[in-house]
Amino acid sequence: MSSIVHATFLVAAPDQPGLVARLAGFFYNAGLNIVDAGNHTDVHAEGGPRFFMRMVVDVSGLSAPAASAALGGSSTRAALEGAFGDLATTLSATWSVRYGDLVQRVAILVTKDPACLYDLVLRQRSGELPCEIPLVLSNHPTLEPVAESFRIPFFCLPVTPDTKREQEKRILELCRRHHVDLVVLARYMQVLTEDFLNEAPPVINIHHGFLPAFQGAKPYHQAHARGVKMIGATAHYATKDLDQGPIIEQDVARVTHAMGPDEMARTGRDVERVVLSRAVRAHLERRVIVEGRRTIVL
Structure with a gap:
């Protein structure tokens, strides 16, 4: 049984309908469990409302068939980041990730x-x-x-x-x-x-x-x-x-x-x-x- 590894994603984007669903859905489709999440929309932001989200994801199942299929046949962290980056681009979002096993x-x-x-x-x-x-x-x-x-x-x-x-x-x-x-x-x-x-x-x-x-x-x-x-x-x-x-x-x-x-x-x-x-x-x-x-x- 593989040990649990968490990855923490931080996202900032212009506010728009369905952001939480699309971000959470990305990990659902890959069979990865979100173990903690929080989000906030700043309605007073200059230039329009801004959305912020933090997601802690269990990526120990990254090598499972569901994850590999959702990530184009690859089960690497690079593939996960590449696919998430593609989603972020469609949302005009900036993002970053850090893995819990990297102290x-x-x-x-x-x-x-x-x-x-x-x-x-x-x-x-x-x-x-x-x-x-x-x-x-x-x-x-x-x-x-x-x-x-x-x-x-x-x-x-x-x-x-x-x-x-x-x-x-x-x-x-x-x-x-x-x-x-x-x-x-x-x-x-x-x-x-x-x-x-x-x-x-x-x-x-x-x-x-x-x-x-x-x-x-x-x-x-x-x-x-x-x-x-x-x-x-x-x-x-x-x-x-x-x-x-x-x-x-x-x-x-x-x-x-x-x-x-x-x-x-x-x-x-x-x-x-x-x-x-x-x-x-x-x-x-x-x-x-x-x-x-x-x-x-x-």
Whole structure:
């Protein structure tokens, strides 16, 4: 008996009658079972309503006669993708697929704050985050003992304004060497260049507040001085526009006038850990469709 393998399909298309039926019917005709699905229509989209769908399909039966017949006599993943691509073309849809037996590899970039690094690694080790973490990279040596305690290779790549281009080239080389699928900025206190982002895998960043928020140094001191009652965090995809990428996840925590900047910072770190882990998990589970400057999380 073959083991179960799931494939997650993400689809975005102009809204039109019968989309769910046509997409589901494709897998029905191939004898493949949809084990999870979700869809949404954005009626406010610029240019007309837009349809989004996520389907998790059991493809362990791909070699069965029904699948082979529906896919033109072939039972390969390439044949499945080719046939689904033909359907997507008739729907003017964009789409992507990832298979569950291909474990994604995540590079974590850090500077000196260990909170998010610890949280991500512990969640990955406990099975909450379905990925491998082949390396941790930093512009400071501070967190090398943390990576070593989990037996994760650590690379320290110091950076100055004059060496930034070379440092980023080295990060890209390490990502390629370790077959990295996702880069997570776990409080990495450097601005990535447009050239880097153009070549890198998707990059998820954590920001210490809702965007836009208190900018610059000592954000919690600024928040304390303004007497805020809520602080939050935002996880988003990094783009060439600083802190303006598509938002994946956000959350808040209440604070009071009795809390000083350090206590606010501790509360903020708690929120940051949760928000970043949710965003990384959503990406790894293929729940995020990027549509322009925003996301649909299914």
